[in-house]
Every structure is written in structure tokens, then in C-alpha cells.
Amino acid sequence: MTGRFITVEGIEGVGKSTNLQWLAQRLRARGIDVLLTREPGGTPLAEQLREVLLHAEERVPPVAELLLMFAARAVHLENQIRPALAAGRWVLCDRFTDATRAYQGGGRGEAHDRIEQLADWVHGDLAPALTVLLDAPVEVALARTRGRGSDDRFERESIAFFGRVREAYLGIAAREPARVVTVDATAPLAEVQHRLEQVLDHFIEFS
Ligand code: TMP
Numbered sequence: 460m461t462g463r464f465i466t467v468e469g470i471e472g473v474g475k476s477t478n479l480q481w482l483a484q485r486l487r488a489r490g491i492d493v494l495l496t497r498e499p500g501g502t503p504l505a506e507q508l509r510e511v512l513l514h515a516e517e518r519v520p521p522v523a524e525l526l527l528m529f530a531a532r533a534v535h536l537e538n539q540i541r542p543a544l545a546a547g548r549w550v551l552c553d554r555f556t557d558a559t560r561a562y563q564g565g566g567r568g569e570a571h572d573r574i575e576q577l578a579d580w581v582h583g584d585l586a587p588a589l590t591v592l593l594d595a596p597v598e599v600a601l602a603r604t605r606g607r608g609s610d611d612r613f614e615r616e617s618i619a620f621f622g623r624v625r626e627a628y629l630g631i632a633a634r635e636p637a638r639v640v641t642v643d644a645t646a647p648l649a650e651v652q653h654r655l656e657q658v659l660d661h662f663i664e665f666s
Pocket residue numbers: 471497498499528553554555556557558559560562563613614
């Protein structure tokens with residue numbers, strides 16, 4: 460039996476890391492074998508590409524950024540995600556191609572068709588069965604990232620950039636309501652996690 464593929468998305472500051480750890484723990488508590496991983500990254504080579512993507516010291520043209528995201532994804536899929544799913548493990552991934560649609564598409568303005576062609580090429584037959592979109596207004600989310608001390612190429616982007624990223628995410632959620640569940644990340648953590656538990660219950664029961 461193959462495992463299930465779940466992704467978590469959202470702009471910086473919506474509480475992705477905390478809630479991913481929590482989701483992994485809730486799935487494990489149900490006896491499910493979970494691989495918790497992330498993009499860009501998830502294997503040694505893909506993590507090297509992540510380092511380039513987040514901390515390059517020269518200008519990264521948007522087309523190069525797009526191709527490097529998919530290069531890292533191809534490595535991650537082949538060396539980590541597909542083998543785990545084939546072994547029956549569930550894969551819980553911090554971001555996947557929706558992030559490319561939102562950041563490189565919405566944020567940078569790369570053409571939708573081009574992104575979909577690459578998605579089809581790199582993982583045509585594989586899509587997440589469930590995507591949790593943690594959503595919050597840009598000002599609220601970015602205020603939470605202040606003082607974290609990290610400052611990568613994306614975190615240095617403007618409010619307008621993150622506004623476009625958020626709109627792109629909400630557009631995906633509106634177009635694919637069966638796959639993408641939007642969760643209000645401005646709610647208190649206990650409420651967010653209550654909602655996530657309901658989402659998991661529904662997913663496990665009906666998938
Ligand atoms: P993280 O901060 O969630 O670990 O993600 C690293 C950054 O990479 C984040 O700012 C979003 C960005 N990103 C893209 O721009 N496109 C992608 O396809 C992915 C997976 C991440």
C-alpha cells in the first residue's frame with residue numbers, strides 16, 4: 460500500500476513550523492509512519508540547492524530561481540518522497556509546488572503556463588492528496604517573523620510581494636477546494652490545532 464502525500468503552505472509567519480511538528484505528532488499518535496520533510500530541501504543535495512536559493516550572493520534571475528526550485532524538487536521526489544510513499548509511509552511536506560505557483564508565479568510574475576509545464580514534467584502523476592493553507596494577512600504574518608534573526612532572499616522581499624504571494628495561494632484554494640483546506644492562522648494556536656484535527660479526521664475518514 461502506498462502512503463499519502465500531505466503538504467502545508469502559507470507565507471512566512473503563519474506558524475507553519477509549529478503546526479507541521481504538531482500534525483506529524485498527531486498522525487504518529489494514530490499509528491501512522493510519517494516522514495516530515497521540506498522544500499526546497501529534504502535531501503543533502505536538495506538542501507545544498509536550498510542554500511543557493513535562499514542565500515545566493517549575486518542576483519538570481521527569476522527564471523533561474525524557478526528552475527532551481529524544480530531541480531531541488533526533482534531530487535527530493537526521486538530520492539526521498541517517492542521511495543517513502545512506495546514504502547507505505549505518509550509524507551508531510553513543508554511546501555511543494557503550490558509554493559512555486561505562489562512565490563515564483565504570484566510573487567515574481569513567472570508565467571502560469573510555464574510553471575504548470577515544469578510541474579507536469581517533474582511530477583505529472585504526483586500531487587498532494589491534501590494541502591493545508593495557513594492563511595493570515597501579510598502585516599500580521601510578517602510582524603511574527605520580526606526578531607527571528609534569519610534574513611534570507613525571500614524574507615527581504617516587500618509587503619507588496621507577499622501580498623501577491625498570499626493572493627496566489629488564496630486563488631489556488633478557491634480553484635481546488637477538494638484538495639486545499641484554508642485555515643485561519645490568526646486564530647489562537649489551540650483553535651488552529653482544533654481545526655487541523657478536524658481536517659485530519661475528515662481526510663482519514665474520506666480518503
Ligand atoms: P521556508 O521559509 O518555508 O523554509 O521556505 C523557504 C523559502 O522558499 C520561502 O520564502 C518560500 C520559498 N519558496 C519558493 O519561493 N518557491 C518554492 O517552490 C518553495 C518550495 C519555497
